[in-house]
Amino acid sequence: MANPESFYITTTLPYVNAPPHMGHAVEFARADMIARHKEMKGVDVFLNTGTDEHGLKIYREAEKKGEDPSKYVDRLSDVFRDLTVSLNMRSDLNFIRTTDEHHKKATEAFWKRCLKNGDIYKKNYKVCYCVGCELEKSLSDLVDGRCPDHPDRELEMIEEENYFFRFSRYQKALLEMYENDPDFVIPDFRLNEIKSFVERGLEDFSVSRLATKQPWGIPVPNDPEHTMYVWFDALVNYVSAIGWPNDIKSFKRWWPVTQYAGKDNLRQQSAMWQAMLMSAGLPCSKRIIINGFIISDGKKMSKSIGNVIDPFDLIKRYGTDALRYYIAREVHPFEDSDMTEDRFKEAYNANLANGLGNSFSRIIKMAHSYEVNYGKLPDIDEVLNKTETEKNYHKAFESFEINKASDHVWSKISFLDKVIDETQPFKKIKIDRPGAEKDIIRLIHGLWEISVLLIPLMPESAKSIMDAIEKRLPPETPLFIRK
Numbered sequence: 145m146a147n148p149e150s151f152y153i154t155t156t157l158p159y160v161n162a163p164p165h166m167g168h169a170v171e172f173a174r175a176d177m178i179a180r181h182k183e184m185k186g187v188d189v190f191l192n193t194g195t196d197e198h199g200l201k202i203y204r205e206a207e208k209k210g211e212d213p214s215k216y217v218d219r220l221s222d223v224f225r226d227l228t229v230s231l232n233m234r235s236d237l238n239f240i241r242t243t244d245e246h247h248k249k250a251t252e253a254f255w256k257r258c259l260k261n262g263d264i265y266k267k268n269y270k271v272c273y274c275v276g277c278e279l280e281k282s283l284s285d286l287v288d289g290r291c292p293d294h295p296d297r298e299l300e301m302i303e304e305e306n307y308f309f310r311f312s313r314y315q316k317a318l319l320e321m322y323e324n325d326p327d328f329v330i331p332d333f334r335l336n337e338i339k340s341f342v343e344r345g346l347e348d349f350s351v352s353r354l355a356t357k358q359p360w361g362i363p364v365p366n367d368p369e370h371t372m373y374v375w376f377d378a379l380v381n382y383v384s385a386i387g388w389p390n391d392i393k394s395f396k397r398w399w400p401v402t403q404y405a406g407k408d409n410l411r412q413q414s415a416m417w418q419a420m421l422m423s424a425g426l427p428c429s430k431r432i433i434i435n436g437f438i439i440s441d442g443k444k445m446s447k448s449i450g451n452v453i454d455p456f457d458l459i460k461r462y463g464t465d466a467l468r469y470y471i472a473r474e475v476h477p478f479e480d481s482d483m484t485e486d487r488f489k490e491a492y493n494a495n496l497a498n499g500l501g502n503s504f505s506r507i508i509k510m511a512h513s514y515e516v517n518y519g520k521l522p523d524i525d526e527v528l529n530k531t532e533t534e535k536n537y538h539k540a541f542e543s544f545e546i547n548k549a550s551d552h553v554w555s556k557i558s559f560l561d562k563v564i565d566e567t568q569p570f571k572k573i574k575i576d577r578p579g580a581e582k583d584i585i586r587l588i589h590g591l592w593e594i595s596v597l598l599i600p601l602m603p604e605s606a607k608s609i610m611d612a613i614e615k616r617l618p619p620e621t622p623l624f625i626r627k
Contacts, residue, residue: 151182152386152398154192156405156413157242157378160220161205164227165445166438166483167406169455173471174435174546175404176233180600181541181549183234184524190398192385193228194240195221199374200353203360213360217243230456232464232603240385242378250384251377252365255351257424259365263310264351270303271350280349293408307352307370314419315346321418321428329414330544331478334407334434338414349416351376379417383426400430407434433544436480453485462627465602466492472601473550493626495554500594501624503560504609507587512618514573516581518588521613527596537597546601553597560590588613 155171158164172193179191197217206216221241228237240247258264271280274291280302285291291299322328322339329335352370353361361371382401387394405413414432421428437444440451458467474491475481511518528534540548564587573580595609605623612619 157196196378198361247384263423306350308348402431496624497626518585
């Protein structure tokens with residue numbers, strides 16, 4: 145088990161068949177916010193993300209563009225790495241690629257363990273397959289004969305000899321795990337969903353493809369005629385990222401992992417992957433947090449519809465912390481969220497330009513103009529443990545309800561605005577300077593506390609506020625300019 149003062153969190157690895165979208169930005173930013181909150185409380189953190197780069201879909205996309213698959217994935221992986229930088233994720237972020245040599249070796253070792261334990265075998269099979277999901281589909285999975293997540297793609301019939309994983313062997317063990325840890329999957333309705341899926345019975349799943357049909361993948365150990373199924377390969381990154389199987393000391397330091405995933409990954413992350421870990425003799429993950437989808441005007445984002453929102457574009461026009469704010473407070477932590485640029489702009493102007501930004505400017509301007517000496521400021525630990533109400537802030541992070549932590553911060557911003565309106569120190573200063581200075585000191589300390597609480601959510605803004613207070617100088621530019 146991991147040291148109680150260490151914390152490992154990961155996103156799923158985006159599949160590099162297309163550029164990043166808002167769903168990736170949401171998952172990346174949320175994992176970073178949780179990691180920063182843990183770090184702020186003195187916990188040692190390992191944050192992982194990266195790119196999933198093998199499989200039939202990648203091979204076909206590269207082929208379509210006339211590119212070598214390795215060059216194709218290099219180019220797309222760089223774009224996802226750029227997104228981590230644009231979102232201002234932690235500088236010590238671990239970025240793993242499933243084409244990394246150490247990951248390939250770990251995946252081979254993982255395969256051999258499952259094989260040795262009798263959970264990988266060969267058989268002929270025929271199945272309906274969605275290349276879009278890289279998943280097999282039963283009739284119950286289909287809507288009008290098509291995959292509900294990729295209705296524009298024709299399903300394919302695969303009939304060949306493959307290796308299979310004995311998923312069916314782990315039904316009882318999975319159900320016992322869900323029963324013993326009711327917080328294993330968050331939110332609870334997703335736990336109920338995966339329990340129902342497992343209770344209906346598990347079918348063994350294919351973990352290889354013929355190399356003649358899918359040459360872009362990790363070769364099966366001792367059988368180069370087959371390549372590993374992309375999901376088997378990609379899931380192993382969660383252990384290869386922290387040193388398994390060569391650096392067991394590092395692995396034990398960080399494992400088990402807390403995983404963010406989209407609702408379309410529920411089955412793979414909370415059942416398939418956990419069964420694979422059991423087979424390999426490794427402890428299961430600690431927690432799986434399932435996000436909803438980002439939709440727009442009630443519809444799935446699609447280039448053909450024209451409702452796609454590009455995270456890079458929003459960052460370029462509004463700033464990194466504007467997008468982080470929207471993800472933190474305006475996007476539901478677990479349900480689908482409807483997002484349009486009009487809604488984004490409205491939230492930006494109301495809560496950043498006219499909200500936090502305006503409060504910051506008014507308070508700093510008064511302190512500077514009237515040369516108020518506001519004394520020693522509390523350190524971060526003092527702020528985090530100051531009052532009973534801060535417990536709600538920490539509790540929200542611990543339950544992955546980042547929107548509630550954000551609401552807590554904005555309630556403090558609203559309170560400062562109320563104090564300004566009620567005390568009006570800019571008027572009082574003419575008739576009662578000591579009283580006005582006392583009001584301004586109160587406002588400065590309140591703003592300082594807000595900056596501390598903003599560190600996990602909006603680190604750039606938190607630093608700008610802290611710098612302005614500590615240097616006792618007016619900021620050169622506003623925090624947020626109205627759009």
